[in-house]
Amino acid sequence: MVALSRPSSSSLSSSSTRYDTIFFDLGDVLFTWSPSTKTSVSPKTLRSILQTTTWFQYEKGEISEDECYTSVSLEMGLSPNDVRNAFQHARESLVSRPFMVELIRELKPGRKIYAMSNISAEDFAFLQTKSSDMDLFDYCFTSSSARERKPNIGYFRHVLERTGADPSRTIFVDDKLDNVLAARSFGMTGILYDDFENVERTLRNLCFDPMVRGEVFLRHHAGEHLSYTSTGVTIHENFAQLLILEATHDPSLVKYTKYNGPFNFFRGEGELTTSAFPCDVDTTSIGITCSDHMSLEKKHEVMDAILNLRNADGIPQVYFDASRPRIDPVVCVNVLTLFHKYGRGKQLKECYEWVESVLRYRAFNEGTRYYEPPEAFLFFLSRLFLVAPDVHKRLGPLFAECCRERIGLKGDALALAMRLLCCNFAGIDASGDLTTLRGMQEIDGGWPDGWFYKYGSNGVLIANRGFTTALAINAIRGAGLRMKRPSSITNLKQAWNDTVVRIPYRFRSTAHDAH
Numbered sequence: 001m002v003a004l005s006r007p008s009s010s011s012l013s014s015s016s017t018r019y020d021t022i023f024f025d026l027g028d029v030l031f032t033w034s035p036s037t038k039t040s041v042s043p044k045t046l047r048s049i050l051q052t053t054t055w056f057q058y059e060k061g062e063i064s065e066d067e068c069y070t071s072v073s074l075e076m077g078l079s080p081n082d083v084r085n086a087f088q089h090a091r092e093s094l095v096s097r098p099f100m101v102e103l104i105r106e107l108k109p110g111r112k113i114y115a116m117s118n119i120s121a122e123d124f125a126f127l128q129t130k131s132s133d134m135d136l137f138d139y140c141f142t143s144s145s146a147r148e149r150k151p152n153i154g155y156f157r158h159v160l161e162r163t164g165a166d167p168s169r170t171i172f173v174d175d176k177l178d179n180v181l182a183a184r185s186f187g188m189t190g191i192l193y194d195d196f197e198n199v200e201r202t203l204r205n206l207c208f209d210p211m212v213r214g215e216v217f218l219r220h221h222a223g224e225h226l227s228y229t230s231t232g233v234t235i236h237e238n239f240a241q242l243l244i245l246e247a248t249h250d251p252s253l254v255k256y257t258k259y260n261g262p263f264n265f266f267r268g269e270g271e272l273t274t275s276a277f278p279c280d281v282d283t284t285s286i287g288i289t290c291s292d293h294m295s296l297e298k299k300h301e302v303m304d305a306i307l308n309l310r311n312a313d314g315i316p317q318v319y320f321d322a323s324r325p326r327i328d329p330v331v332c333v334n335v336l337t338l339f340h341k342y343g344r345g346k347q348l349k350e351c352y353e354w355v356e357s358v359l360r361y362r363a364f365n366e367g368t369r370y371y372e373p374p375e376a377f378l379f380f381l382s383r384l385f386l387v388a389p390d391v392h393k394r395l396g397p398l399f400a401e402c403c404r405e406r407i408g409l410k411g412d413a414l415a416l417a418m419r420l421l422c423c424n425f426a427g428i429d430a431s432g433d434l435t436t437l438r439g440m441q442e443i444d445g446g447w448p449d450g451w452f453y454k455y456g457s458n459g460v461l462i463a464n465r466g467f468t469t470a471l472a473i474n475a476i477r478g479a480g481l482r483m484k485r486p487s488s489i490t491n492l493k494q495a496w497n498d499t500v501v502r503i504p505y506r507f508r509s510t511a512h513d514a515h
Contacts, residue, residue, distance in 0.1 A: 018168070018169050019111070019169055019170065019171050019189070019206055019207055020110070020111050020112065020166075020169050020170075021111060021112045021113075021114070021163065021165040021166070021169060021170040021171070022104075022107060022111060022112075022113050022114070022170070022171045022172075022173065022203075022207075023114045023115070023116045023141075023159065023170065023171070023172045023173065023183070023188075024104065024113070024114070024115055024116070024137075024173045024174075025115075025116065025117055025150075025173060025174040025175060025176075025179070025193070026115050026117040026119065026127070026140075027117065027118075027119070027175075028175040028193070029097075029100065029173060029174065029175055029193050030096060030097060030100050030101070030104070030115070030133070030136075031094050031095065031096050031097070031127070031131070032094070032095055032097060033090055033091075033093045033094045033095075034090065034093040035047055035090060037085070037086040037087075037089035037090055037093075038089060039082055039085050039086045039089060040078070040082050040086075041078060041082055041083060041085075041086035045076060045078070046086055046087075046090065048076070049072050049076065049083070052072055052075060054068055054071040054072050054075065055068065055072065056149060058120050059118050059119060059120050059143045059144060059149050060143050060144060060146075060147050060148060060149050061120070061121060061143075061144035061145070061147055062147070065120065065122050066080075068120075069083045069084050069087075091123065091126050091130075094127065094130055094131070096131055096133050097196070099196060099200075100196065101133050101136065103200055103203065104136050105136065107203060107207055108136065111207070112138050112163065112165070113136060113137050113138055114137055114138055114139050114140070114141060114159070114163065115134075115137045115139075115140040115141060116141045116150070116155075116159055116172075116174075117140070117141070117142055117143065118143045118149045118150050119142050119143060119144065120143075120144050121142070121144040121145070124140070124142050124144065139162075139163075141155075141158075141159050141162070143155065146158045146159070150174070150176070150178075150179040150182065151176070151178040151179045151181070151182035152182075153182065153185075156182055156183060156186055157186075160186065167186045167187035167188045168187050170187075170188045170189065171188065171189045171190075171191060171203070171206060171207075172184075172188045172189070172190050172191065173190075173191045173193055173199065173203075174190070174191075174192070174193060175192070175193040175194075177192055180192045189206065191203065197443070200443055201441070201442065201443050202439070204441075204443060205438055205439055205441050210438055210441050210472075210473070210476055211473050211476055211477055213441065213445035214441070214445055214446065214447070214469050214470075214472060214473040215445075215473065216445050217444055217445035217446035217469055218244075218248065218250075218253055218446075218466060218469060218470060218473075219253070220444075220445075221446075221466060222252055222253045223252070223253065223254065223255050225240070225241070225244055225253065225254060225464060225465070225466025225467070226464070227239075227240050227453075227462050227463065227464040228462070228463060228464075229272065229460050229461060229462055229463075230451065230460055230461035230462075230463075231272075231460055233271070233272060235266070235271045235272070235462065236266065236267045236268060236271070237265050237266050237267060237271075237462075238256045238257055238263060238264065238265060238266070238267055238283055238287065239265050239282070239283050239286065239453065240452070240453075240462075240464035240466070240467045241254040241255060241256040242254075242256055242263075242283070242286045242287050242290045242291065243286065243290070243467050243470075244464075244466050244467050244470050245290050245291070246286075246289075246290040247467070247470035247471055247474055248470050253466070254466075255267070256287075256291075258291065258293050259279075259284075259287065259294075260293075260294060260298055261279075261298065261301075261302060262279035262280075262281075262284045262302055262305065262320050263279060263280075263283040263284040263286075263287035263288075264277065264278075264279045264280070264283060265277065265280055265282075265283045272455060272458075272460060273455065273457070278319045278320050278321035278324065279319070279320045280318050280319050280320065280331075281306050281309065281316055281317070281318060281319070281320070281331060281334075281335055282318060282328070282330075282331040282334055282335075282370070284302060284306070284320075284338075285306075285331075285334040285335050285337065285338040286334055288302065288338055289334075289337060289338055289341055289383075296342075299342060300342065303338065303339060303342065303344060305320065306335060306338075307347060307348075310350075310351075311325065311327065313350060313354075314348075314349070314350025314351060315327050315332060315350060315351055315354055316331070316332060316335050316348070316351060318331050318370070326369065326456060327369075328368050328369045328370045328371070328456075329354065329355055329358040329363070329364060329368055329377060330364075330368050330370065330371045330376055330377050330380055331370065332351045332354060332355050333355055333377065333380045333381050333383075333384055334380055334383075335348065335351065336348055336351060336352060336355065336384055336388070336391075337380070337383050337384045337387055337388075340384065340387045340388040340391070341387040345388055345391075352391070355381075356394075356395060358377065359377075359381065359395060359398055359399065359402065360398060362402065362405075364376075364377035364378075369456045370453060370454060370456050371452070371453060371454070372451045372452060372453070372454050372461055373411060373412070373414060373415035373418065373450075373451070373452070374406065374415075375406060375411065375414075375415045375416075375418035375419045375422065376418060376452065378399065378402060378403060378406070378418065378419075378422045379418040379421060379422055381395070381399060381422075382399070382421065382422050382425045385399075385425075396426070399422075399426060400426040400427075400428060403419070403422045403423050403426050403428055403430075404428060406419050406422075407419070407423065407428070407430050407432070407433060408432055408433065412448070412449060412450050412451060413437060413440045413447040413448050413449070413450045413468050413472060414447075414449075414450020414451070414452055414463070414467070414468040414471065415450065416433050416436060416437040416440070416472075416475075417437060417447070417450070417468060417471035417472040417474070417475040418471060418475075419433055420433055420434055420437060420475035420476075420478070420479055421471060421474060421475045421478060423479075424475065424478035424479055424481070425478075430479070431479070434475075434476065434479045437472060437475065437476065438476065440472075441472070445469075446465045446466075446468075446469045447465065447468045447469045447472045448465070448468070449463045449465070449468075450463055450464075450465075450467070450468035450471075451463050452464065452467065452468075
């Protein structure tokens with residue numbers, strides 16, 4: 001038998017992934033129907049008939065429609081006419097799912113799309129007269145023509161031979177687990193149709209470039225990447241905005257307040273805390289390293305002020321407010337990054353020693369006072385390494401050990417993105433976490449909640465989808481480069497820069513939304 005034509009590699013767009021073939025079931029995937037037929041045959045009985053050996057023979061074309069109805073009527077104690085009328089009503093109840101049709105049309109360019117259904121010749125002929133959506137498919141495989149039915153292995157072998165499809169590049173969508181399992185046993189990627197939202201998300205994540213989709217999400221929400229709390233409150237802050245700026249190098253995506261001195265976490269008054277909220281060294285350190293509006297002289301003045309905030313142990317406190325004596329190791333890492341960037345790292349000897357101890361003894365493994373994911377400590381430490389080659393030389397091997405220990409652990413999208421970035425940085429394979437992160441991408445192209453920062457006083461968590469998405473894009477891009485551990489800090493910087501989001505020109509805005 002002649003194999004059906006396959007798409008050429010040149011027909012696939014550069015944004016396509018490795019999947020070039022998709023098989024869809026028809027009933028309860030593309031079409032729905034009702035077993036309530038307004039006849040003497042109850043919905044329960046009708047569904048029972050569909051599971052009989054007689055019906056299976058009918059679907060495979062081994063017996064005629066009349067023979068089927070006569071046989072099942074005897075089995076079920078029904079009249080053949082009642083059975084015929086019930087199935088005629090069921091046929092007439094068939095309707096296509098327009099949202100599924102639209103999705104398949106979107107998936108079709110550059111791919112072969114096939115139907116693979118357990119359906120009799122008579123039912124398929126009726127379906128073709130009732131629906132105009134069958135043009136979606138390059139070919140429709142039916143159990144009646146194949147003389148096999150799902151989940152039988154022979155049916156799957158038949159369609160693979162006919163199409164020449166490579167199972168490793170093939171997706172199979174069906175509402176029956178037995179059928180999905182059989183497809184997977186051939187090496188196909190099986191998707192169980194449970195609800196449309198899950199199926200759509202999975203298909204988009206498998207078939208479209210995650211980085212392009214993420215970049216579109218960032219551009220679509222430019223200037224509106226607001227943070228929100230675990231209690232459902234939207235907050236207007238500078239911290240995540242500055243980190244998005246660093247991750248994307250695109251100021252048009254964010255809004256933040258430019259200070260000529262210490263930075264404040266909030267853009268206005270404090271939210272869910274005291275209204276007169278003090279400036280903090282964490283946002284200040286990030287702000288000075290991520291933005292370029294402050295003079296060098298002023299930056300050093302701010303660093304002098306930070307030195308004056310050290311406690312008796314030599315650790316910089318979080319707030320420019322003596323009445324709030326707080327410390328956090330992640331904040332210390334960010335302060336060290338600022339000081340090392342401007343050649344003053346040696347002024348924070350005690351701070352560095354504490355950070356090293358936190359790393360060595362895994363004190364960060366349950367998060368910190370202000371940071372929810374353990375990965376935040378490692379992520380910001382990798383930023384420090386970029387400006388402090390001596391610190392990287394000393395702590396790099398220990399950092400890599402900690403990264404390996406995190407691989408495969410449970411985490412939200414932000415934790416996974418940070419983990420992958422750190423593993424990419426250290427030249428460590430974390431392909432399992434990469435697969436998990438890619439599968440978390442939402443239909444709109446962004447990634448879901450990633451609880452990042454938190455209020456130290458009450459533990460209320462803060463997330464920002466823009467920040468999570470920017471880091472996820474960078475993590476996926478970096479994993480794709482399959483970086484090996486750089487031998488020099490120059491190569492290390494280049495490796496980091498290679499993973500930074502570059503928003504395509506067509507998505508950029510000419511307006512500068514930062515203020």
